[in-house]
Amino acid sequence: MKAKKYIPLLLILCGLASCTAVLDKDDLTAVSEQATWDSEILATAFLDKCYLDNMPVFDGDYSEYCDESNGGGDFIHGRLTAVATAGGPLEEYWPYDKIYTLNVLLTSIDGGNLSEEVRNQIKAQALFLRAYQYFQMVKIYGGVPLILAPQDRYKDDLYVTRNSAKECIDQIVKDLDEAAASLPSVWGTEDFGRITKGAAMAFKGRVLLTYASEQFNPDGDRTRWEQAYQACLAAKEELSTNGGRALHPVYDEIWTQETTSETVITTRFLDPVRTHKFMAGLRPLEFSVGAVGNNQPSLDLALAFPMADGTAPGVDANGDGVKESFDPTATDARGLYWLNRDPRFYSIIVYNGAEYPLNGMPEWFQGCMYTYKGGEDTHSPTGTGFYSCKFSIPEKTATEAKDHGDMDWIEMRYAEVLLNLAECAAEVGNKDEEVYGILKQIRERAGITPNADGLYGLKDNMSQQELIEAVLYERRIELAFEGKRFWDMRRKIFTDMKGYTRHRIEIQVQPEYASMSRQEFITMIKQDPELMTKNYFKYFTTQIWNIDDLYQWDVKDNYYFQGLSREHFEQNPKLQQTIGWESGDFDPLQ
DSSP states (O other), X not given: OOOOTHHHHHHHHHTTTOOHHHHOTTOOSSSOHHHHHHOHHHHHHHHHHHHHHHSOOOOTHHHHTSTTSSOOHHHHTTOOOTTOOOOGGGSOOOOHHHHHHHHHHHHHGGGSOOOHHHHHHHHHHHHHHHHHHHHHHHHHHSSOOOOOSOOOTTTSOXXXXXXXXXXXXXXXXXXXXXXXXXXXXXXXXXXXXBOOHXXXXXXXXXXXXXXXXXXXXXXXXXXXXXXXXXXXXHHHHHHHHTSOOOOOSOTTHHHHTOSSTTEEEEEOOBTTTBOBOXXXXXXXXXXXXXXXXXXXXXXXXXXXXXXXXSSOSOBOSSSSSOOBOOOTTOSSGGGOTTTTBOHHHHHHEEOTTOBOOOXXXXXXXXXXXXXXXXXXXXXXXXXXXXXXXXXXXXXXXXXXXXXXXXXXXXXXXXXXXXXHHHHHHHHHOSOHHHHHHHHHHHHHHHTOOOTTTTSTTOOTXXXXXXXXXXXXXXXHHHTTTTTOHHHHIIIIIGGGGTXXXXXXXXXXXXXXXXXXXXXXXXXXXXXXXXXXXXTHHHHEEEEEEESSOSOOOOOOGGGGSOOOOHHHHHHOTTOOOBTTSTTOOBOTTO
8 A cells, every 4th residue: 555645644634536625724613723722633635735736647749849758849949929828838837826825825824733843844835735736836937926925915015026046946945944944754554755855955956957058058158057066965965864765776666666766756646536647648559548749759858768788879880980870761780770788778669560568459359559650549640650668567558547547747856856965066167087987876876787897888087068968858758758858958958959840650561462451461561480580671661850840949048048927917916027029028937
């Protein structure tokens, strides 16, 4: 049984329908406000509702707005209008109702009779959640109004102005520091998933890394990188020394086991109390009971994975010592891109003919997935030629995946903490040994071979810029589909990719087999022991197509900080529009 205490506690106290009696200050018919802050049970229930409202969940949009998958629309193609929102992860985000509730807790709980330790721990968790929400907004808009106490519509001036990005970052860091000071390094088993001291410190490291990056730091202030490095180093030491955090030995088990040593920040799910449909959406339509379309990898991502020895992708087909890239027209190793790859490739990418024994497959599939044209349900086939098996539990039935999905969302894991530290160390400079050590640790856990030089495929004696790029590359692979690549690209990469287009593949059967039924064809090819090696081309042809067919990538400079929608100015005339949007004059970097 999974120990997910805070979800059942909330439902016991508030009922399955709502928590109005506890959480709505204007409706205290069942429980008085004072009683809430006098009772550890009620105050914890209030806090747990804040967890449910504020913690992130599974979201496939992140992959579609970067080079991991297909999608992204007007944002990626530079076609946003002055009044449009970017959609996806940059859709209008203004969670001041949630911040209001957190402010209620933070300003009211001191009036109760809880012990100092309990009160401080509850406040610390609320401070983290408030910092999380403000950081989500700052990443999108730059500076936003800082509201740190509940506003009274009758007494307070609701016409507030935007604070600077620096003021917001300073407040976020202050909240996280105060939170860390009162949080334990480890919670008991039943409270696994609550924010710990190390989690608050690690999130501070992410915040300062972002603030040091080019998006917020175009002039390259090196002191920001030093501050981010110190924060990430302190977080790593707290988590590894006191928090019991470490890389979990098996990459595949990080999500299926959920409570491993790798989890730092997580959103908990528990069937039937709280479920999601994300796992079903990873599957082909015929095995998902209607959900489909999540995290379909681009060819670009599939080809980005290093080889099993950690070296750059590609094969030396001619024996001349020079690697050649994937060639869809080749009938030798250049066309067999799935062979001898980094083990993480097989934990993430589902390609034509890959072993992927989904519950409910007909026996004649023999546990393999087929993405060739005609090899899957024709109503909604993969849009890229691939599926992803990351976050998938193949043993679940389609109904279980759709209606009973309770895999936890891990917002931050120890691998990211290490990679954040590595990036900051590379940016600070003169810390090559530390950067190499982290990259080798990540690759060793992945299963990449160390090789004779013990470098796991890494280039020796890299320059500072090469080290930075090596860390960003490792982040792309290690954290694929975890909602990090989009924000990494927004920090510094989109600008370098103007004119880029993503790619997909289309696989068809050779003409002589076109008249065979799917069952006949698959049954036949599965009898060939060399199907996925030299005989693959006997049965299939491959073509590459552009995903960004009509428009290439053209993320405009003003897209790095979104404009505010017009409704906010109609409600609050003191707000300023962001520079670059509708005659805006607010500098998001000030």
